[in-house]
Amino acid sequence: MLDIITQNLLSPVVLFFVLGIIASVFKSDLKFPKGLSETLSIYLLIAIGLKGGIELSNYSFDTVIQPIIGTLFLGITTPILTLIILRFTMKMDSANAIGLAATYGSVSIVTYGAAITFLGNQGTSYESFMNAMVVLMEIPAILVALCVYGAIKNAKQQPFVLHQKVGIVATAPSAFVNKEVLKESLFSKSVLLLVGSLSIGLVVGKDSLPVIQPLFIDLYNSFLLLFLLNMGIMAGERLDLIKEHDFKLVVFGICVPLIFGVLGILVGSATGLSLGGVTLMGVLAASASYIAAPAALKTSVPDANPSIYLGLALGITFPFNLIFGIPILFSIAQWIW
Incomplete structure (x- = not known):
């Protein structure tokens, strides 16, 4: 494992x-x-979506149904587990717990891109439809977290009604689903570009490669290097924010992603993915969003502190995964697979 970590540390x-x-x-x-920063972000979202859609068009539904179910399972389970850990173990307030649940239940597209580069350096192949799994895991976590927030918020505003016969607490369906929240989540920049590009790639298929490949495939790694240089600057600016909060959050930002990563590896293994696919499923589960989730949280959960969910995801979890997490999860995947 040390050799793998060293090789990863010395990668561009x-x-x-x-x-x-x-x-x-x-x-x-x-x-x-x-x-330029915005342009690089848009480029990566479109590139991953297009590649996922084109590759997905080459597979039958029967081939991808199990990985899709596994991905949706992770997208729903990880934010719920995050909420349980933060609320009942760390006693965090509900708004910030929900902020971290959305962030750590969702995915980091750049971490995923770095994992693909890592697998290429290792000579390990993976199912190309895994790009589509990025989109599928991005959305459920945000929706779950925001629906929980809506339920808590509405519960405070509306009294609970006890069923006269069986004593069940009843609330209106609107307590769990807010149309504006759903609209903001589904049509946010990140989700819209990912889903839209995936759909376009699925429709046009491999026949469109002569047009798409020169920019969105051949130059992908070069654009990723520029984006990561910018991410390093942003991460460095947020390191001080983490010091303002409890050290337990730093431990959370390192340990929980590894736990989720192992869960992702187990799910990937159960769905029959290859070693590369299992590794990517683990990386997706271990990563934390600092693009789509914060964009949704900014307007939908204003009570959550951005310096906590964004600082932790970008200042601790992202660099840890990039440097150590990916090779560690690859080694665990080798052992389990």
């Missing part, structure tokens, strides 16, 4: 990320223009 993906952290820590004037 990790080194550019570390360069960004160094620039931030030493107060360098290196900054990405906001427009």
Whole structure:
């Protein structure tokens, strides 16, 4: 495992990320223009969606149904487990617990991209339809967390009604589903681009490769390096935010992703994926969103503190996964698979 970690540490993906952290820590004037940062984010979302859709078009429904079920299971289970851990073990308030549940139940597209590069360096193949699983796991976690938040919020505003005969607490269905929250989640930039690009790739299929490949496939790793340089700068700026909060959060940001990663590996194994596919399922479960989930939380859960869910995801979990998490999960996947 040490050799794998060392090899990962010396990969261009990790080194550019570390360069960004160094620039931030030493107060360098290196900054990405906001427009360029936004462009790189949009590019990665479209590239992953298109590749997933094109590859998914090559498979029958029977081939992908089990991985899809496993992915949806993880997308629903991980935010619920996060809520339970934070509320009952760490006694965190509901708003911030829900913020972290959405963040850690959802996925980091860049971590997934780095894992693909890592597998390529290891010479390990994977099911190309795994790109589609990124989209499937992105949405449920956000919806679960926001629906729980809506239920708690409405419960405070509306008194519970006890059933006269059996004593069951009843609430209106609207307590769990808020149309505006659903709309914001489904049509947020990240989800819209991922789902839209996946759908387009699925419709046009491999016949569109001559048009798509030069920009969205051949140049993908190069754009990823630029994006990770920017992510390193942003992560370095948020390291101080973590110090303001309890050390238990730092432990959470490292240990919980590994636990979820092992759960993802077990689910991937149960659905019959290859070693590469199992590893990617584990990485998806272990990663934390700092694009789609924070965008939804910003407007839908204003009581949640961004310095907690964004700082923890980007300042602790993302660099840990990038440097150590991916090779550790790959080694665990080798052992289990």
